[in-house]
Amino acid sequence: MRSDDVKLIQRTLVGDEDAFANLVKKYQKQIHTYAWRKIKDFHIAEDITQETFLQVSQKLETLQDPTQFKRWLYQIANRLCIAWFRKNQLQVGSLEETDITGIETEAYSRFVAAEYAKTTAEVQRVLVEQLLAKLKRNDRTVITLHYFEDMTSSEISEFLGISENTIKSRLRRARQRLKKYEFMIQEALDITIGGEHRFHKHLNGDFGMKLTFQRDVLLDSLQVLQSIASERETLPILSNVLIHAEGSTIECMATDTEMGIRMKVDGTVKEAGSILVPAEKLADIVKTWPAEQPIDLATTKDDHVEITCGDSVRKIVGFPDKAFPQFPVVDPEAFAIDGEVLRSILHKTAFAAPTKDRRQFLNGLYFNLLEDRTEVVATDAIQLALAHCEPLKLSEDKDGFIVPLKAVKEIERTFANSSKVKISRLENQILFADEYTTLTTQLIDAEYAPYEKIIPVSPEVRTVVPKVPILRAMRKVALVSDPKTFKVCLEIDEQQIRVSAETSELDEAHETLAVESSNGSIRIGMNAQLLIETLTHIETESVSLEFTNALEPLVVKPIGEEGHICVLCTMLLDS
Numbered sequence: 001m002r003s004d005d006v007k008l009i010q011r012t013l014v015g016d017e018d019a020f021a022n023l024v025k026k027y028q029k030q031i032h033t034y035a036w037r038k039i040k041d042f043h044i045a046e047d048i049t050q051e052t053f054l055q056v057s058q059k060l061e062t063l064q065d066p067t068q069f070k071r072w073l074y075q076i077a078n079r080l081c082i083a084w085f086r087k088n089q090l091q092v093g094s095l096e097e098t099d100i101t102g103i104e105t106e107a108y109s110r111f112v113a114a115e116y117a118k119t120t121a122e123v124q125r126v127l128v129e130q131l132l133a134k135l136k137r138n139d140r141t142v143i144t145l146h147y148f149e150d151m152t153s154s155e156i157s158e159f160l161g162i163s164e165n166t167i168k169s170r171l172r173r174a175r176q177r178l179k180k181y182e183f184m185i186q187e188a189l190d191i192t193i194g195g196e197h198r199f200h201k202h203l204n205g206d207f208g209m210k211l212t213f214q215r216d217v218l219l220d221s222l223q224v225l226q227s228i229a230s231e232r233e234t235l236p237i238l239s240n241v242l243i244h245a246e247g248s249t250i251e252c253m254a255t256d257t258e259m260g261i262r263m264k265v266d267g268t269v270k271e272a273g274s275i276l277v278p279a280e281k282l283a284d285i286v287k288t289w290p291a292e293q294p295i296d297l298a299t300t301k302d303d304h305v306e307i308t309c310g311d312s313v314r315k316i317v318g319f320p321d322k323a324f325p326q327f328p329v330v331d332p333e334a335f336a337i338d339g340e341v342l343r344s345i346l347h348k349t350a351f352a353a354p355t356k357d358r359r360q361f362l363n364g365l366y367f368n369l370l371e372d373r374t375e376v377v378a379t380d381a382i383q384l385a386l387a388h389c390e391p392l393k394l395s396e397d398k399d400g401f402i403v404p405l406k407a408v409k410e411i412e413r414t415f416a417n418s419s420k421v422k423i424s425r426l427e428n429q430i431l432f433a434d435e436y437t438t439l440t441t442q443l444i445d446a447e448y449a450p451y452e453k454i455i456p457v458s459p460e461v462r463t464v465v466p467k468v469p470i471l472r473a474m475r476k477v478a479l480v481s482d483p484k485t486f487k488v489c490l491e492i493d494e495q496q497i498r499v500s501a502e503t504s505e506l507d508e509a510h511e512t513l514a515v516e517s518s519n520g521s522i523r524i525g526m527n528a529q530l531l532i533e534t535l536t537h538i539e540t541e542s543v544s545l546e547f548t549n550a551l552e553p554l555v556v557k558p559i560g561e562e563g564h565i566c567v568l569c570t571m572l573l574d575s
Contacts, residue, residue: 006066013061014479015486015529024053027070031077037144038081048084052077061483070151071159139174142167208299209245209273213265215291215309221265222283224414225254228261229279240276242324243297245269254279255325259407261414262327263437275299276319282307285314328440330433334424335393339434342421344539345376345387346412348564351537352385353378353405361446364402367392368448373563377451383530384454385537388563394425402448403430407441414439455567456555459546461520463492464559465513467543471535473499473511478528480509486528487571492545493521501528516542524550525571531556534566 008026011019031052036045055076063072135143145151145159153171157164225241242253248269253262282305286295289309296308305318349365357363357380368375374392378385403411411432415421418434425431431440477488481501491498492515500510524547531554535543540558547554550573556566 005069009060009063009066009069013483015483017529020057023056023069027073028053031073034074035077035081038078039084044084048077048080051080055080068158070155074159135174135177139170139177142170143174143178146171208271208301209243209275209297210270211243211245211250211297212268212270213295213297214267215286215289215293215295217266218295219283219286221252221263222279222286224263225252225261226279226283228254228256228259228410237276237319237324239279240319240324241279241282242274242276242321244274244321245272247272253324253327255327257325258404259410259439259441260325260327261410261437261439263414271298273299274321275303275305276321276324277305277316281316285316327438328426328429328431330422330431330438331424334422334431334433336420336422337389337392339415339418339421341389342415343412345389346408348387348537348539349376349378349385350405350408350412351378351533352380352383352566353408354380355405360444361402361448364404364444365408366400366402366448366451368400369394377448379449379451379454382527382569383534384451384565384567385534386451386455386565392423394423400448401425401430402444402446404441404444407439410439410441454553455565456546456548456552459548459552459555461492461518461522461547463497463518463520463545464516464542465497465545466516467535467538467541469513470497470499470543471532473497473513474528474532474535476511477501477509478532481528485571486530487525487573488528489523489525489573491523492518492547494518522547522550523573524554525573526554526568527571530568534568538564538566 005023005026008019008023012023028049032045032049035048035052036042039045039048052073056073063069141160142156145156146153151159153164153167156162156167160167222241229239229241238256240254244251244253246269250265250267250269251262252265254260285307289295289312293310298306298308299318300306303318303320305316307314307316346365353365354362359381362380364378366375366377368377369392372391373388374390376387376389414437415432415434420434422433423430424433428443428445429440430443431438433439474488477499478486478501481488488499488501491500494515495518496512496514498510498512500508534556538556538558540560542559544557544559545554546557550570552570554568554570556568558564
């Protein structure tokens with residue numbers, strides 16, 4: 001675990017944004033849980049979590065020992081919690097101040113279901129808090145770090161500065177004290193005191209829906225659905241996945257109101273029916289069980305769900321499916337695009353879109369529906385990527401739409417192996433579907449900027465260079481460039497390209513490579529990270545670098561492939 005952190009930290013320090021995103025993804029939930037338990041407020045804990053990782057991004061280079069990253073991370077979160085307590089006092093709001101917008105805007109039945117789920121979860125957590133309060137403070141600390149922050153005995157030992165044997169002793173003592181409350185804690189927080197997920201007491205009463213799955217098939221589906229299911233506190237019902245069985249077909253659905261997914265899951269239907277179950281909890285249960293044994297899922301009349309694998313039985317609370325939103329259906333006559341073509345145009349463009357920008361239209365891919373082709377465009381105003389494909393014949397009176405970037409990522413993953421993908425538009429939604437899965441997303445309601453004006457018309461200098469050597473040279477020089485700007489200098493003539501950067505010690509690092517052809521000379525500054533990212537999304541062996549002058553944007557085109565253009569802004573050189 002520590003070696004993985006060290007690698008991610010090293011990559012982050014040289015400007016790899018994906019590496020830092022992986023660090024955030026790895027620890028975000030743990031830090032949020034830690035802050036939530038201290039502050040007792042979900043949304044304030046979110047703010048503290050965000051501030052924690054903001055400070056990490058600003059101060060990461062000051063961390064002297066990367067193997068201590070996790071401990072350092074918790075220390076930052078702890079200081080922010082203490083600072084919040086010093087500045088704030090918890091206050092109770094009056095009934096008159098309650099926001100009733102949710103009641104006015106959603107169906108009453110959905111509101112009741114949502115509030116019931118929310119209230120039940122809060123009551124259970126309060127109850128477990130009271131149970132943990134029965135422990136001695138030292139024992140409560142180690143049990144919290146172990147089960148809620150997912151820390152090992154050695155990590156707790158290092159975090160608290162206490163011997164590992166003492167930590168193990170406190171864990172044993174705390175488990176013994178909590179043993180008689182095991183089922184209550186299990187139901188509320190989905191942790192098992194004692195370490196084993198085995199329950200031998202079945203729910204009483206008649207079963208309703210009965211299904212059987214292979215473990216890996218069910219787990220793969222749940223992991224996709226879990227990424228879609230909403231974690232918003234305002235609509236907790238949407239953190240569930242809908243399991244619906246009819247005839248011999250099993251379908252699972254999840255949504256966050258902006259995006260939804262419906263997928264067929266292989267399994268055996270013994271009794272048909274529908275139930276809503278917590279997506280994350282069900283996935284965590286299935287994940288712990290062996291792959292070689294089938295999993296049985298059954299519902300009872302009181303909307304409980306019993307999941308069985310061999311001798312292991314888990315019981316969780318479900319919800320009626322009436323409160324779950326309805327899914328649109330893809331038109332059987334919808335336009336179909338080759339799956340490889342769809343994946344290719346998304347790969348060639350999506351990287352240039354920002355993950356979050358105040359200009360709403362930038363936060364997605366623009367599909368410009370022209371008569372002879374469709375142009376797919378992404379830009380963050382510093383770089384632009386454009387790819388062509390066949391015209392998407394979706395509607396006569398629509399000339400384009402913007403698909404949110406989050407949905408684009410899910411499309412790439414969901415239809416990674418699809419040979420054909422149907423596309424259908426319904427007002428402010430777009431649907432993508434193959435024979436197994438339907439993904440729907442709301443479109444961004446904005447007008448896309450006139451991107452054609454950004455693309456230079458007739459660049460004067462055109463240099464052709466093999467992609468792999470220039471990519472290798474850029475990566476080497478980027479490692480010693482200024483980590484705040486990643487600025488490098490490209491000196492191009494008819495024979496070669498020289499890539500250089502000034503280091504922090506005022507030394508210079510450079511790489512030289514031969515060009516395949518060039519009709520001029522130029523000296524320009526570039527952001528190395530942007531050019532590296534652009535080159536990695538080009539699929540040909542050679543690329544063309546086209547310039548007008550040192551102040552105009554660089555145009556990068558793959559050689560031997562039409563319809564793919566990337567544009568990058570240049571940077572001013574010091575001299």
